[in-house]
Amino acid sequence: MxxxxxxxxxxxxxxxxxxxxxxxxxxxxxxxxxxxxxxxxxxxxxxxxxxxxxxxxxxxxxxxxxxxxxxxxxxxxxxxxxDSLDVRGVALPRMRELRSTAGVAALLCYRRGVRAVCVERLEGHDVRSVAMQVGDALPLHVGGAPRALLAYLAAGEQHAVVDELLAGGDGVGGDGVGGDGVGGAADPYPVPSAAELDAELRATRERGYARSDQDVTIGIAAFGSPVFNHRGELVAAVSISGLRERLVEREAEMSALVVSTAAAISADLGFDGGARG
Incomplete structure (x- = not known):
């Protein structure tokens, strides 16, 4: 007692x-x-x-x-x-909902240097693209999720990455191998000029999402949006990818789905929607 x-x-x-x-x-x-x-x-x-x-x-x-x-x-x-929050684990339920609503593939990518690595991919209902499978990487200037990561990097970090991309750092544009598994050709993803890249990144931020139209695989388009953690730090990007006609012709609807999904994942991670880099 x-x-x-x-x-x-x-x-x-x-x-x-x-x-x-x-x-x-x-x-x-x-x-x-x-x-x-x-x-x-x-x-x-x-x-x-x-x-x-x-x-x-x-x-x-x-x-x-x-x-x-x-x-x-x-x-x-x-x-x-x-800090121990598992971004992938938090994002997965939201990605399943996105895939179900959009009917196309949903992807989650992390930044690693000047590349984006796919850490999760949920297949859609249309043709299965070989581009950007789990474990694949793309340079940050191409694709929906990679370009979203680049566009929303803090200014100083973004400038450093752009300089490295333009200089051909990390083998970008020089090894003939990309995230779509196609090799053998020089510069599969040529880096645009500094002015062109800057204009695209500005446009991405103004839209609120990245737009990829056949720059990775012919016939495939993608929209990507950034994910932030509780400190407002960029930690990932979520995107949808599918047949061009399914996405581009419904861009307003499909891009809004991606943006809202990324915002929901960010909120789940504790992001309050405040200022970000």
Whole structure:
């Protein structure tokens, strides 16, 4: 009986400590009295809990005298949890819905250097394209998802990537092998001039999505949109790809589906829609 009572007491203390952390998570800093009111506890017991949390590093004294804020230990754990979010796992349900609604292939790509790597592909109902299968990579200046990644990179990073693309970095345009599995020809994806590439990237951002019209595979078009994490950082791009006539003739409808899907995935990752690079 005594053990049970002790367990209940421990759970109650943890619950109260959790309430204090929750209260501090929603603001910059609070006084003891404000915390006591927020968690509906006497000031004296709130102060005792704060002293224990201070000792563990979960709470710190704030710069303003008599106020408290979340401690470094608490924020570090929170950051680890946020960073461990599996973008692919979060995106997959949204991609299934996109594929079902659009009726064409849905893809998810990550950026790796000057290329975009396909990490997920859900086939559509039309002809199966050999372009951009899982594990394949395309240079960032071609294709729906790759171009969305390039267009929404932070300005400084984008300039560095464009310079590398123009210089032929990472074998882009020089090895005769692309993400569609077609090899043997020099420059399968020639990089346009700096002015042309800049104009396309600006147009992509103005539209809110990237547009690919047979620049990877004849007869295939794609639309891509960026995905952001809780910090507003670009982490992926989602796209749809299919027969040109199915996409280009319904561009307004199909591109809106991609943009809304990317926005939903970003929201699932904690992105609040604020400023981004």
């Amino acid at each position: 005594a053990d049970g009572a002790s367990d209940d007491g421990g759970i109650e203390i943890l619950s109260k400590a959790g309430a204090i952390i929750d209260a501090l998570a929603g603001t910059q800093a609070l006084t003891v009295s404000a915390l006591a009111e927020a968690v509906d506890e006497p000031t004296s017991s709130t102060y005792r809990l704060l002293q224990s949390l201070l000792a563990m590093g979960w709470v710190d004294a704030a710069p303003t005298r008599g106020t408290y804020r979340l401690g470094l230990a608490c924020m570090q754990i929170g950051g680890v949890l946020e």
